[in-house]
Amino acid sequence: MAIGSKELRPTELDTFENERLADELKKAKEELFNLRFQSATGQLESHGRLRAVKRDIARIYTVLRERELGIRATPAPVETAPKAKKSTKKAEKPAESTAAETAEEN
Secondary structure, X not given: OOOOOHHHOHHHHHHOOHHHHHHHHHHHHHHHHHHHHHHHHOOOOOOHHHHHHHHHHHHHHHHHXXXXXXXXXXXXXXXXXXXXXXXXXXXXXXXXXXXXXXXXXX
């Protein structure tokens, strides 16, 4: 049984892009800070969560490093088809010229 977050399995991390991995790393580090703070003040209920978050951070660092070295492939960015815009053209009214515009023309 692996300790850690269920959404941060190595197979799941393979599908994340580098930006999302960086976001997940930031979240995990914030959670680890909060857990350590709770531990220091005696408010921590689940000591096993500290270990799980540390392992999640290590997994993310491992995936990032393996991508740097070319061991793991970076997922190809998913391209979404451009949405077709609805053409709801309304009858355009010709712009009425103001007195200032007619003065500039003369």
